[in-house]
Amino acid sequence: MEQSPLFQDIDRYLINLWLSSCTEHSFEAGQVVIEAGTRTNEIFLLLSGELRVHVEADGAESLRTLEPGEIAGEVSILTGSTTSAWVTATQPSRALGISREELTQWVQQSHQFSLNLLQIANHRLHSSNLHARHQHREKRKLQAIAMTDGLTGLLNRHWLSLNAQRFQGVSVLALDLDHFKSINDRFGHGAGDQVLQAVAEQLRQGTRPHDAVMRLGGEEFVIVVDMSRGDGDPLQLAERLRVAIEELHIPLCGDEGADQLRVTISIGVATQARQESWEQLLERADQALYSAKNKGRNQVQLA
Missing domain, CATH: 3.30.70.270 (Reverse transcriptase/Diguanylate cyclase domain)
Incomplete structure (x- = not known):
């Protein structure tokens, strides 16, 4: 876990101390880890397996894939809002659950951890903005297609x-x-x-x-x-x-x-x-x- 972006440049002893208090979760392939529109009190640090982030319950549109060392649910925890996407295990996976209280303590104990967490959240928000812009462009394209005659290109x-x-x-x-x-x-x-x-x-x-x-x-x-x-x-x-x-x-x-x-x-x-x-x-x-x-x-x- 020292290789996780979350723990970059943080003393190994402190990392082990922190992780010893976390709860380990196991997920089967296809199991929902985070459900969109809900409130969660913990983030998940993936230990093994693979998680997929998607915007619809059926997983038709995928935002990204999470590999060991990456986290899920941090934006909802940091903003205090409901979750905006679904997270599902694509294969048998294990993850550590880090509670809101533990996360707050770690932030207070390590300035570097705060920076790491903010960089991860900033990257996720940036990716979400790019996705939203792409969706907006696609929506406008579809609207234009819906209002155009397919044979002549005139309005319909x-x-x-x-x-x-x-x-x-x-x-x-x-x-x-x-x-x-x-x-x-x-x-x-x-x-x-x-x-x-x-x-x-x-x-x-x-x-x-x-x-x-x-x-x-x-x-x-x-x-x-x-x-x-x-x-x-x-x-x-x-x-x-x-x-x-x-x-x-x-x-x-x-x-x-x-x-x-x-x-x-x-x-x-x-x-x-x-x-x-x-x-x-x-x-x-x-x-x-x-x-x-x-x-x-x-x-x-x-x-």
Whole structure:
């Protein structure tokens, strides 16, 4: 145990004196040593075997592995808080239990022991902070994935459901590709996906960064135009997008020499009236879109 970071640069006689009063524990493989959310009155100094620290009861996500000479539970003891992680024996293990009272006495008897304990706790807290930052980044990635259409990279219906009620003073463009089913039927769904991706990219390039471009599903798209900037005319934007889509030449399977698809799009435009709800606004844009479809497609209709 003299090799343990806890006892670095401390007289062997004092270490033996301290350890003689500790209680030895034996743990079977899979046995829980420390349960998260509980209060413990002792830390565990591992003598043999292996302990694993994890954040969930099932151990799916491991923080670190403890080897002989390392301790567990010190952060909870030092902060006086409940434990924040689970500790489980991964194999038959033995550990010394060091009570809070014994730990306090050792701190009072040895300045070096205090430094060792603080260095260990600081290292653990630093590791926990790194883990928390990693978890935060992963959470943000997952949130971004959940709000993004997997095929086109545009925002999706989930993003819309979370943000729609915040829209004020906006215009909505409801867009629908014309005769899209015939493309899937004639050329296959792979070609249909290529068309959707090409159209999505054109919509992305043709709008401002602060406008929201979404694919709601199938061949349906919605663009929310921020009117507060004062530099956007939704009707002119819709017409520019219609023309840009009509001029697209989409090669099948990326082969420039193959047959190229031409597509058109119908667009309905509605601008939010005072105290008009998002649902009412979208319904008016949809009605304008249906009017564009009924009047022959490949055109823009204003609600």
